[in-house]
Amino acid sequence: MTGNMTEGQSAHGPKHKRNVTRRKVVVAGGAAVAAVGVGGTIAATANAGQTAASAKGASVSATSTATSTADEGCYKLTSETTEGPYYIDADKLRQDITEDREGIPMTLRLKVIDNETCKPIRNAAVDIWHCDALGLYSGYEDLSSGGGGGGTPPSGTPTDVPSGTPTGSPTGPPPGGGGGGHQEPTDDKRYLRGTWKTDKQGFVTFKTVFPGWYQGRCVHIHTKVHVGGTWTDAGYEGGNTCHTGQFFFDEESVLASAEVEPYSTSTTERTTLTEDTIYDQSGTAGGLLKLKYKKNAIAKGVLGTITMGVDPDATHEGTDDAVQPGASEAASASETASASES
Numbered sequence: 001m002t003g004n005m006t007e008g009q010s011a012h013g014p015k016h017k018r019n020v021t022r023r024k025v026v027v028a029g030g031a032a033v034a035a036v037g038v039g040g041t042i043a044a045t046a047n048a049g050q051t052a053a054s055a056k057g058a059s060v061s062a063t064s065t066a067t068s069t070a071d072e073g074c075y076k077l078t079s080e081t082t083e084g085p086y087y088i089d090a091d092k093l094r095q096d097i098t099e100d101r102e103g104i105p106m107t108l109r110l111k112v113i114d115n116e117t118c119k120p121i122r123n124a125a126v127d128i129w130h131c132d133a134l135g136l137y138s139g140y141e142d143l144s145s146g147g148g149g150g151g152t153p154p155s156g157t158p159t160d161v162p163s164g165t166p167t168g169s170p171t172g173p174p175p176g177g178g179g180g181g182h183q184e185p186t187d188d189k190r191y192l193r194g195t196w197k198t199d200k201q202g203f204v205t206f207k208t209v210f211p212g213w214y215q216g217r218c219v220h221i222h223t224k225v226h227v228g229g230t231w232t233d234a235g236y237e238g239g240n241t242c243h244t245g246q247f248f249f250d251e252e253s254v255l256a257s258a259e260v261e262p263y264s265t266s267t268t269e270r271t272t273l274t275e276d277t278i279y280d281q282s283g284t285a286g287g288l289l290k291l292k293y294k295k296n297a298i299a300k301g302v303l304g305t306i307t308m309g310v311d312p313d314a315t316h317e318g319t320d321d322a323v324q325p326g327a328s329e330a331a332s333a334s335e336t337a338s339a340s341e342s
Contacts, residue, residue: 074118078308079286081246081278083318084222085183086137086144087129090190091235096207097194102262103133103209105301108247108289112202112225115309120202125226125236128206129193133262135214138192139185144214182319197231210257210302211249215268218276219254220287221247227312243310244318247287248279256298285309 098105108128112121131137136144192211198204213219223246229239251273257263258270273279280286289304 074113074115074309076285076309077115077311078243078245079280079282080244080316081287081318083182083224083244085181086140087127087182087222087224088139088185088190088193090139090193092190092194093196093235094194095196095205097128097192098208099191101132101191101209103212104257104260104263104299106208106210107301107303108206108208108221109303109305110198110204110206110223111305111307112198112204113307113309114312116311120198120200121225121227121310121312122198122200122202123231124198124202124204125195125229125231125239126198126204127193127195127224127226128208128221130208130211130221131214132192133209133212134266135212135268138189139187140183141189142186143183195236197236210253210263210298212263212266213254213268213270216271216277218271218273218279219249219257220276220278223247223308224318225308225310227310240315241317242312242314243308244316245287245308246278247289247304247306248273248276249289249304250291253291253293253298253302256293256296260299 110126112124112126113119114121129137131144192208194206196204196206208221211219211221223243224241225243226236226239227242229236254270254273258266274281279288282288284290284306287306289306291302291304293302294300
């Protein structure tokens with residue numbers, strides 16, 4: 001953001017579980033005590049009626065399993081990723097970031113929690129930014145590698161082919177805009193970018209459009225979470241960036257969007273979710289959104305939700321050279337299942 005926000009991250013792969021802490025041991029111990037107490041109640045009830053007690057026992061067992069599963073979710077950190085070259089600390093404090101962009105309406109509802117305590121983090125500043133339906137980023141339209149317009153692709157053998165060994169250093173971001181160093185904006189447009197604060201339950205909601213795709217990357221949305229700063233009339237100042245990540249979309253939803261204009265006019269070859277070099281194939285922990293829309297009518301709108309587990313004491317700005325894990329073939333099967341559940 002502004003002021004004390006610096007850029008420099010130690011990137012790493014997803015941490016699915018924290019080391020066992022005193023808090024976790026206490027929680028586990030408390031659960032055990034609760035189970036004994038409930039067990040005593042069941043035993044007393046059983047004297048009055050074995051059938052009723054058995055039913056209650058089954059209910060308690062199911063509840064305990066559900067509680068255990070929920071607790072495990074609190075120990076998962078959402079994956080850190082590279083910031084990419086197109087981040088702008090623009091302080092556009094707004095929830096509707098659409099501006100004049102055409103596309104499928106999308107509501108993005110995010111929740112931010114402390115992964116160690118499971119408590120929601122309030123007043124965090126959440127940034128999101130992404131390309132438009134044809135792969136263009138505001139601020140970088142002449143650098144973006146989006147393609148569209150529905151034109152006829154060139155055919156035949158090109159003429160005037162350059163010869164010799166190229167000299168000099170390449171300029172501009174790498175294809176796909178997924179990594180590399182930060183690029184300075186080349187225009188003053190700021191569509192599909194915005195920052196808003198989480199409420200007391202840790203929720204923040206944005207209005208946008210379903211992103212398109214561009215060369216080398218699957219469909220995604222970038223995000224940052226800032227904590228410990230101060231909200232002012234000028235924006236959000238100070239604090240630390242505790243999370244830099246990306247949100248991803250399952251293949252079914254992307255294929256559905258590709259049938260709708262203007263997405264259908266894109267001539268850019270699409271990278272699939274399992275081919276992407278940034279997404280780590282870990283499902284929700286890796287940033288995979290849960291999407292809801294009317295089947296065969298995605299053009300009417302999409303709701304995307306996810307809970308981000310972050311470490312508020314950490315600093316992850318995503319500007320260091322990130323280790324990009326690539327698509328794991330071994331994880332493809334589990335990822336397909338995760339995507340279908342979303």
